[in-house]
Amino acid sequence: MNKLMATVSKSKDGCLSAFCDAVLRTEKIWSTDQFFEIFKAWVERGPREISVQEIADPQFQAYCKNHLAQRISSRSINQIKLLIQDVRTYQGRDQLADIRFGWDISKGSGRRIKTTALPPLQSAFTVSHVNEYIPHAKHCENLEQLLSLASKSHLEILFYKEWLRRYYSDDAPALIPEVHRFSLAGDSCGQRTFRYEDKNNIGHRGRIDFFVYNAASGKPLFIEIDGHEFHKTVEQRQVDAMKRNVCAEAGVPLKVFTTADIKDDLDGVFRQLDHVFKPST
Known part of the structure; x- marks a missing residue:
C-alpha cells in the first residue's frame, strides 16, 4: 500500500481531495463505503484524472478509501467540538443516574465512539442518538420521558412540551435537560463543571436547564429558563453568574429566557431558537 501511495x-x-471537499459540503453521507460508491459513480461519468480501470483495481480502491476516511475523520474532528454530556436530575425521591451522551471521535472508551467506528456525523446529539443512551439510566426509557422527569418548574414544562410539539423527530437536534458537566475537544483537563460553594462552604453542582447541539451546522447552545422565584437571592444570582462564566469560557452561547418570555411570547422564543432546533439540510 505504501509503495502504491508513493506512486x-x-x-x-x-x-480525490477536490471530490471530498465538494461532497462534504453537500451530502449527508459519512460512511467510507458509501462515500466511495459516490466517488466511483463520479469517476465513471468522466473524464477525470482517475480512470475507470484504475478505480476497479483493488489496491487503488483501498488507497482511495483510506484517503476518503482520513478526510472524513479530519472534517469530523474539526466540526464536532463537544464530546460529552452528563445529566443528573432528581424527581421526588427518585434519582436519575448520570447519562453520558458520548461523541468522542478521538480515542474514546466505554460508550464513547472511536474513529474506527465513526457513525454518521449528522446523527450526533439528535433525538435518535440520545435515545440510544437514555435507557442506560434508571427510571427512564427515552428523551420524552427524561424531559418529563427532569423538568420541575411550570416554565420548563411549557418550554419542553412546546419543543416536543414543534421539533420532536429522529433527525432533529435533541433537547437535553439538566446538564451539569461537559467537555470540549480542546479541554486538556477533560471536563467543565457547574460547581459552586454555598455560604457554609458546602459544594454543590449547578445545572443548566437545557442544552441543544446541532451537529450538522456545528451550533451548540445552553438554554436557561430564568423564573424570578428561583433567581432572586444573592446565592442564586451567584450561581447564575457562575453558569454564564463557564459557558463564556467554553465559547458555548447561553440563551436566557424570562418568565414573561415563556408565558407571553413562547412563539417568539422558538423563533429565536429555530436555527438550532431544525435539522440542517
Whole structure:
C-alpha cells in the first residue's frame, strides 16, 4: 500500500481531495463505503484524472478509501467540538443516574465512539442518538420521558412540551435537560463543571436547564429558563453568574429566557431558537 501511495500522482491525489471537499459540503453521507460508491459513480461519468480501470483495481480502491476516511475523520474532528454530556436530575425521591451522551471521535472508551467506528456525523446529539443512551439510566426509557422527569418548574414544562410539539423527530437536534458537566475537544483537563460553594462552604453542582447541539451546522447552545422565584437571592444570582462564566469560557452561547418570555411570547422564543432546533439540510 505504501509503495502504491508513493506512486499516485499529485493530480490524482488532488482529484480525490477536490471530490471530498465538494461532497462534504453537500451530502449527508459519512460512511467510507458509501462515500466511495459516490466517488466511483463520479469517476465513471468522466473524464477525470482517475480512470475507470484504475478505480476497479483493488489496491487503488483501498488507497482511495483510506484517503476518503482520513478526510472524513479530519472534517469530523474539526466540526464536532463537544464530546460529552452528563445529566443528573432528581424527581421526588427518585434519582436519575448520570447519562453520558458520548461523541468522542478521538480515542474514546466505554460508550464513547472511536474513529474506527465513526457513525454518521449528522446523527450526533439528535433525538435518535440520545435515545440510544437514555435507557442506560434508571427510571427512564427515552428523551420524552427524561424531559418529563427532569423538568420541575411550570416554565420548563411549557418550554419542553412546546419543543416536543414543534421539533420532536429522529433527525432533529435533541433537547437535553439538566446538564451539569461537559467537555470540549480542546479541554486538556477533560471536563467543565457547574460547581459552586454555598455560604457554609458546602459544594454543590449547578445545572443548566437545557442544552441543544446541532451537529450538522456545528451550533451548540445552553438554554436557561430564568423564573424570578428561583433567581432572586444573592446565592442564586451567584450561581447564575457562575453558569454564564463557564459557558463564556467554553465559547458555548447561553440563551436566557424570562418568565414573561415563556408565558407571553413562547412563539417568539422558538423563533429565536429555530436555527438550532431544525435539522440542517
